[in-house]
Amino acid sequence: MEFELLTSGKKVESKVQAPSVPVPVFSAEAAHAFINARPQEVKAENSRFAPPPEIDPDNEEEAPETMVGNVKGIGGVVEMLRPKYGCYRGQRLRVIGETPVLLQFEGGKTAPRNHEGSGWKWLVTEQGPGQNAKEVEAEKKKAEEAKRQADMQVALKAREERLAKESIEKARGKESSKDEDKKKEKEKDKEKEKEKEKSKDKKEDKDKDRQKEKEKDKDKEKSKDKEKEKEKDKEKEKSKDKEKDREKDKDREREKDKEKAKDKDRSKDRSRSVKVKKDRSRSRGRDRDREKEKEKEKEKEKEKEKEKDREKEREKEKEKEKEKEREKEKEKDREKEKDSSKDKEKEKEKEKAKKKRKSSSSSSSSSSSRQKKKSKK
Numbered sequence: 001m002e003f004e005l006l007t008s009g010k011k012v013e014s015k016v017q018a019p020s021v022p023v024p025v026f027s028a029e030a031a032h033a034f035i036n037a038r039p040q041e042v043k044a045e046n047s048r049f050a051p052p053p054e055i056d057p058d059n060e061e062e063a064p065e066t067m068v069g070n071v072k073g074i075g076g077v078v079e080m081l082r083p084k085y086g087c088y089r090g091q092r093l094r095v096i097g098e099t100p101v102l103l104q105f106e107g108g109k110t111a112p113r114n115h116e117g118s119g120w121k122w123l124v125t126e127q128g129p130g131q132n133a134k135e136v137e138a139e140k141k142k143a144e145e146a147k148r149q150a151d152m153q154v155a156l157k158a159r160e161e162r163l164a165k166e167s168i169e170k171a172r173g174k175e176s177s178k179d180e181d182k183k184k185e186k187e188k189d190k191e192k193e194k195e196k197e198k199s200k201d202k203k204e205d206k207d208k209d210r211q212k213e214k215e216k217d218k219d220k221e222k223s224k225d226k227e228k229e230k231e232k233d234k235e236k237e238k239s240k241d242k243e244k245d246r247e248k249d250k251d252r253e254r255e256k257d258k259e260k261a262k263d264k265d266r267s268k269d270r271s272r273s274v275k276v277k278k279d280r281s282r283s284r285g286r287d288r289d290r291e292k293e294k295e296k297e298k299e300k301e302k303e304k305e306k307e308k309d310r311e312k313e314r315e316k317e318k319e320k321e322k323e324k325e326r327e328k329e330k331e332k333d334r335e336k337e338k339d340s341s342k343d344k345e346k347e348k349e350k351e352k353a354k355k356k357r358k359s360s361s362s363s364s365s366s367s368s369s370r371q372k373k374k375s376k377k
Contacts, residue, residue, distance in 0.1 A: 067092045068125045074098060075143040077123045078105065084119050085111045092123065097147060 069077035076095050080087045086109055087093070097104035103111050111120055267277050 067094065068123050069094070070125060071140060072122045072124060073140070073143075074147060075139055078103065078111070078120050079123050080120050081117075082119050085109055 067077050069075065074095055074097065078093055078095060080089055080091045080093075083089050093105035093107070093109065095103055096106055098113075101113060103113055105111070116122070264277075267280060
């Protein structure tokens with residue numbers, strides 16, 4: 001409960017008494033001395049960016065090979081695969097804390113968790129005959145309890161320090177309130193003088209800025225006037241070009257009017273009435289439309305003829321293919337007829353051979369009967 005109250009930020013009543021240590025006095029001189037203090041040289045051993053220690057990894061005292069863990073987490077053992085994180089290759093360290101990003105080892109060393117397999121690896125042994133899962137869980141719980149106790153101690157120390165500072169500040173505030181008021185008044189007077197000087201400087205700067213802005217405005221107006229003059233020149237040139245184009249159009253219209261007048265004169269000579277002229281003008285447009293339609297129809301007919309020619313060519317090709325197939329079938333029929341004629345000839349030969357055999361057998365039987373008759377006579 002105490003740990004939860006500490007972490008939640010709620011105030012807890014404590015019996016901590018103010019220490020009897022002399023209270024340090026903070027002043028502008030002390031702050032100036034602290035800010036402008038001469039920096040101290042840091043040794044290479046304690047430097048944050050120091051290279052890894054030069055240690056012989058073959059030495060058994062410096063790199064013990066017997067350190068092995070049973071868990072992947074707090075209480076487990078890690079082996080370094082590369083000389084990084086202030087460690088040498090093959091060094092084994094025990095894990096005493098972890099965050100979502102880092103692992104904390106003995107000796108205040110850390111390593112990122114996502115470097116597993118590339119910068120370090122877990123060393124976990126199989127359970128022996130005397131170990132089981134319950135013992136491993138008990139070890140984990142002990143490690144977590146130790147971590148929780150350590151966090152509680154740190155939080156308690158921080159709380160005690162905070163309360164002590166608050167009590168010291170309250171005691172010091174009562175004593176130095178008068179001095180602070182005087183200092184504040186002096187500082188206010190100084191700030192007022194500085195503000196007056198700053199206001200004067202600001203006014204001067206504003207006046208300078210105004211003059212600069214006026215000069216810039218004048219330059220902008222001049223540039224705008226130049227741009228307007230350029231635009232006017234361009235518009236004049238465009239108007240001249242337009243006038244030229246209009247004159248050209250007028251000349252073209254005049255020529256067209258002349259041509260139309262000539263056409264009208266010719267039409268007057270050919271026809272006597274105005275109605276005929278109108279009819280002819282209308283008929284011309286209709287004729288043109290008809291001619292265009294006729295041309296379109298001719299083009300369509302040509303396309304249809306082309307398509308027909310293509311279809312005829314395709315039909316011819318198909319007929320040729322059919323003729324080739326027919327010839328192949330005829331050849332097959334001829335071969336079949338040849339085979340059948342050969343079979344018939346063979347059958348005829350066989351029949352002839354049978355007849356010969358029968359005739360020879362009949363002749364032999366007749367000769368034997370004749371001999372028998374002769375013998376009887």
